[in-house]
Amino acid sequence: MCGNHIRIVLKNLFLMKYNMEITRFSLVGATTVIIDLIFYKSLLYANFDLNWAKGLSFVIGSLFAYFGNKKITFLIKSNNFNKIFFFCCVLVWSIDKRCYKYFITKDNE
Secondary structure, eight states: OHHHHHHHHHHHHHHHHHHHHHHHHHHHHHHHHHHHHHHHHHHHHTTOOHHHHHHHHHHHHHHHHHHHIIIIISOOOOOOHHHHHHHHHHHHHHSOHHHHIIIIIOOOO
């Protein structure tokens, strides 16, 4: 009887932790979208090229998402340079082909 009660308590604690993690992840994600949109619209308003505006807002939003999820969602305290470097490499490769062409080769076709 006592073992069953302990299992129920542990299950409830796990579900509570899981639900909080989902909530924090959703809040960081929504904030990321808002940050991306604000920077995108601000850069367009400042007469930045469309590709530059989208590329820069994507990078800023992605960096916020990385650090926000790391610190807020998953509560990771350590700073590992290798993981940050790997994230930046993935970020560079994930930029749209047209933006990559524009940023790296300066070919605006």
